[in-house]
Amino acid sequence: MQQAVLTKLGPITLALLAAGFVLPEWLASLATVAFAKGLVVLGLMVLWRAGLVSFGQALYFAGGAYAAGLLARDGGVQEAVILALVGTAAGALLAYIAGFLLARYREIFFAMLSLAFSMILYGILVKNAELGSTDGIGLPQVSFLGIDPGNEARSLANYLLVVVASFLAAVAVEAYLRSIPGSLAEPIRDNEVRVEYLGLSVKNLIHAKLVLAGALAGLGGAITAFSIGHIDPDATAFWTVSGGFVFITILAGTGSVLAPFVGALLFELVRSYAVQYAPELWQMILGAALLAVIMFLPGGLWSLFTRRARES
Amino acid sequence: MQAILSAEKVSKSFGQVTAARDISMEIPAGQTVGIIGANGAGKTTFVNMITGYLTPSSGRIRFQGRDITGLGPKAITRLGVCRSFQIAQVFPTLTALENMVTALGVADRLAGRAGLLAPLRQPERRQRALETLSHYGIADYAGRRADVLPQGVRKLLDIAMAVASEPKVVLLDEPTSGVSVEEKFTIMDAVMRGLGERSITVLFVEHDMDIVQRYADRVLAFYDGTIIADGPPEEALASQDVRDYVIGDFQLRHAGEGQAHA
Amino acid sequence: MLTAFAIFMDGLVYAAWVFVVALGLTLIFGVMKILNVTHGAFFAFGAYGTATMIGVVLAGDGDLVWAFLLMLLMPVVIGTLLGLLLERGLLNFAYGRDEVVMVLITYASFLIFEDVLLLIWGTDAYFAYQPMVVLGNFSVGRLFISNYDLALVGVAGVTGLATWWGINRTRWGHIVTAVIHDREMASALGVNVARVFTVTFVIGAILGALGGAITAPKISVTPGIGIEVIVVSFAVVAIGGMGAIGGALLGALLVGFARAAAVHLLPEVELFVIYAVMALVLAIRPEGLFTRIAARRI
Numbered sequence: 001m002q003q004a005v006l007t008k009l010g011p012i013t014l015a016l017l018a019a020g021f022v023l024p025e026w027l028a029s030l031a032t033v034a035f036a037k038g039l040v041v042l043g044l045m046v047l048w049r050a051g052l053v054s055f056g057q058a059l060y061f062a063g064g065a066y067a068a069g070l071l072a073r074d075g076g077v078q079e080a081v082i083l084a085l086v087g088t089a090a091g092a093l094l095a096y097i098a099g100f101l102l103a104r105y106r107e108i109f110f111a112m113l114s115l116a117f118s119m120i121l122y123g124i125l126v127k128n129a130e131l132g133s134t135d136g137i138g139l140p141q142v143s144f145l146g147i148d149p150g151n152e153a154r155s156l157a158n159y160l161l162v163v164v165a166s167f168l169a170a171v172a173v174e175a176y177l178r179s180i181p182g183s184l185a186e187p188i189r190d191n192e193v194r195v196e197y198l199g200l201s202v203k204n205l206i207h208a209k210l211v212l213a214g215a216l217a218g219l220g221g222a223i224t225a226f227s228i229g230h231i232d233p234d235a236t237a238f239w240t241v242s243g244g245f246v247f248i249t250i251l252a253g254t255g256s257v258l259a260p261f262v263g264a265l266l267f268e269l270v271r272s273y274a275v276q277y278a279p280e281l282w283q284m285i286l287g288a289a290l291l292a293v294i295m296f297l298p299g300g301l302w303s304l305f306t307r308r309a310r311e312s
Numbered sequence: 313m314q315a316i317l318s319a320e321k322v323s324k325s326f327g328q329v330t331a332a333r334d335i336s337m338e339i340p341a342g343q344t345v346g347i348i349g350a351n352g353a354g355k356t357t358f359v360n361m362i363t364g365y366l367t368p369s370s371g372r373i374r375f376q377g378r379d380i381t382g383l384g385p386k387a388i389t390r391l392g393v394c395r396s397f398q399i400a401q402v403f404p405t406l407t408a409l410e411n412m413v414t415a416l417g418v419a420d421r422l423a424g425r426a427g428l429l430a431p432l433r434q435p436e437r438r439q440r441a442l443e444t445l446s447h448y449g450i451a452d453y454a455g456r457r458a459d460v461l462p463q464g465v466r467k468l469l470d471i472a473m474a475v476a477s478e479p480k481v482v483l484l485d486e487p488t489s490g491v492s493v494e495e496k497f498t499i500m501d502a503v504m505r506g507l508g509e510r511s512i513t514v515l516f517v518e519h520d521m522d523i524v525q526r527y528a529d530r531v532l533a534f535y536d537g538t539i540i541a542d543g544p545p546e547e548a549l550a551s552q553d554v555r556d557y558v559i560g561d562f563q564l565r566h567a568g569e570g571q572a573h574a
Numbered sequence: 575m576l577t578a579f580a581i582f583m584d585g586l587v588y589a590a591w592v593f594v595v596a597l598g599l600t601l602i603f604g605v606m607k608i609l610n611v612t613h614g615a616f617f618a619f620g621a622y623g624t625a626t627m628i629g630v631v632l633a634g635d636g637d638l639v640w641a642f643l644l645m646l647l648m649p650v651v652i653g654t655l656l657g658l659l660l661e662r663g664l665l666n667f668a669y670g671r672d673e674v675v676m677v678l679i680t681y682a683s684f685l686i687f688e689d690v691l692l693l694i695w696g697t698d699a700y701f702a703y704q705p706m707v708v709l710g711n712f713s714v715g716r717l718f719i720s721n722y723d724l725a726l727v728g729v730a731g732v733t734g735l736a737t738w739w740g741i742n743r744t745r746w747g748h749i750v751t752a753v754i755h756d757r758e759m760a761s762a763l764g765v766n767v768a769r770v771f772t773v774t775f776v777i778g779a780i781l782g783a784l785g786g787a788i789t790a791p792k793i794s795v796t797p798g799i800g801i802e803v804i805v806v807s808f809a810v811v812a813i814g815g816m817g818a819i820g821g822a823l824l825g826a827l828l829v830g831f832a833r834a835a836a837v838h839l840l841p842e843v844e845l846f847v848i849y850a851v852m853a854l855v856l857a858i859r860p861e862g863l864f865t866r867i868a869a870r871r872i
Binding site for chain 1: 668672683685689693801805809842847850852
Binding site: 183197199 | 394
């Protein structure tokens with residue numbers, strides 16, 4: 001399965017890139033938002049395997065979004081690739097700082113502390129006029145590697161960018177998970193004492209995972225920022241945003257680096273239909289789906305996919 | 313010749329309770345030492361202090377002359393002192409083989425034999441892991457999850473993992489406890505065979521005096537937080553103090569039984 | 575001087591209703607080790623249910639006394655119904671799982687409850703401020719203190735005392751304490767732990783709904799109140815210690831006063847000061863300011 005993933009990623013990415021040219025605009029936009037979330041969920045997956053559930057990825061998501069937003073609005077930077085990199089760096093930096101404290105905690109305390117951190121950022125954003133408080137900030141149009149796509153091709157450009165970014169992220173995470181430090185996720189979850197007695201610092205390993213997850217969330221945030229063109233605290237930093245990322249992680253499962261993106265895409269598709277046709281039922285459907293997965297399918301929907309593949 | 317491991321007046325108190333009192337000893341490289349004593353005598357506290365799980369309240373512990381008092385498990389493992397556990401510490405959701413591959417991978421990484429992004433699961437490492445498992449006689453269990461392994465197999469896996477980094481000193485905490493009488497010697501044979509070939513210094517905590525007699529060059533007997541006997545097995549096990557306070561003749565003698573061995 | 579008094583009163587009132595809500599949350603966690611996200615829904619249903627019933631009473635030209643009685647009765651009804659539904663209908667099948675998994679389960683059920691709320695009451699805001707208005711207020715200098723707020727503090731105080739008395743002075747309370755400390759041991763001694771769970775959960779739900787009921791007259795009752803309340807009550811519970819009843823009081827007071835001070839002195843930090851305190855407490859003393867339960871640390 002492991003070898004298969006890397007060889008599959010290439011063709012899948014090419015297919016997605018090609019598809020972008022024929023997709024209707026609304027679908028390309030939806031896929032862009034979905035893949036940006038998929039990046040965050042990819043980071044959550046890295047943490048999940050080590051037994052950590054973060055209820056505060058919105059901190060890095062919003063950090064990346066606002067870093068990109070402020071740089072675009074006030075700093076005059078209008079190049080999408082640079083903004084994406086800045087967002088990644090912002091997420092990584094926030095995670096690096098927060099990690100000094102977070103890496104010491106586990107289980108429910110880890111979840112609560114990560115929640116607290118993200119709500120601190122929320123509180124700061126909401127009350128700060130320069131940062132737009134509840135109205136948020138709007139971003140100017142961005143260019144892609146110097147090229148201005150114009151209004152018709154804008155959603156295509158965003159889509160292509162997020163697909164490339166997702167590909168790079170997936171490859172990087174896959175390589176990390178196969179490496180010696182990366183493969184220690186389940187051992188850490190199983191038995192930290194043993195890992196320490198093999199000669200490694202569990203705290204440092206977790207700190208590294210936090211930074212990776214933070215970087216991915218920051219990247220997702222930045223891409224969301226310039227592709228939608230507007231960000232505000234409720235959409236980026238509020239605790240329900242973190243909750244949403246966790247939901248996708250549960251639904252998608254953590255079996256493969258492809259799962260977060262497939263899961264996010266399905267999630268966004270179902271959500272946009274549900275919100276349109278039955279707005280008072282969407283949360284109920286989501287809640288019921290989550291309960292079903294938690295109770296009966298702990299590996300997420302991805303485990304269905306692999307189970308069938310294995311049986312055939 | 314400098315001792316590979318030494319303790320100078322090491323003590324440990326937990327509030328009012330003194331678990332270890334003025335322990336001093338020196339162990340030359342390559343020796344196999346049996347540590348005996350009743351429960352609560354301070355053996356595990358002693359092992360925990362050497363391996364960094366606990367910090368002594370006073371005194372110094374040295375490894376190859378270097379002061380390692382108060383260092384944590386990670387640092388001490390990297391210096392070359394490893395341990396196995398009374399309750400085998402393995403990774404329950406991984407197979408025995410995966411456990412071993414992980415241990416070897418970490419050892420490779422720490423020794424600089426593997427790069428930062430070098431993959432863990434490699435055919436060559438897998439082969440080495442299989443060889444190690446068969447060396448300990450547990451290759452048949454390679455594909456089984458560690459949480460369903462029989463007790464004895466799990467303990468051997470724990471020991472195999474502890475030794476993966478080719479340490480200079482190994483502390484085995486009750487390697488044959490929880491294992492059936494028939495298996496005890498088989499296990500100990502497998503362990504000592506694996507270790508003896510590399511002239512590693514071994515300290516093992518044991519309750520079974522037959523095992524101690526068979527495998528130890530030297531015996532340290534603990535009672536009430538101190539060492540009450542230190543010498544070759546025939547000597548130490550025959551000492552009156554050891555017979556009284558460790559083997560348990562005391563009660564028997566005073567009950568008028570006069571039997572030699574508890 | 576007047577500002578200090580204003581801060582004190584505002585803080586006390588905020589602390590009062592947050593205490594009632596957090597008390598339910600911490601009780602459920604202490605006994606069942608479940609951090610119940612659905613608690614926000616209990617709060618919301620309590621607020622909506624009470625607001626609606628008050629509206630019914632007033633529309634029928636009923637005596638306002640009934641409105642006050644309803645504010646105490648509705649939570650009991652709502653809490654019992656919803657609490658039983660959730661505990662017997664869902665949690666019962668999920669016991670024994672990891673604490674974080676239980677949070678996820680209660681989060682999922684919260685989503686379902688939120689939509690049920692929308693289905694019943696729609697997205698309009700509800701108002702039920704008559705009880706507050708009718709009690710009037712009195713002035714201290716230039717400051718007006720609402721008598722309703724004082725009554726609210728009184729209700730919170732009585733609730734706290736009743737809970738304290740229930741835990742420490744009744745046989746039932748001792749059984750609950752035993753279950754909090756060691757579930758298995760209590761079970762081995764013959765305690766029907768399942769029944770303790772159900773009763774505790776229902777009491778917790780009632781407290782959550784009560785918090786909503788007494789707050790309803792002070793706010794516009796909208797769909798988002800449950801979501802906001804959860805995270806604040808989490809903060810209170812984390813600060814005081816998860817499962818510590820006295821901790822809920824301490825946490826509520828701290829949060830209440832910190833927030834009031836911020837509102838009056840430094841409004842920019844109003845929102846984040848609560849979470850900053852929560853993060854600070856979690857960082858220094860993760861078990862909270864009251865408990866003996868230690869956090870997992872390496």
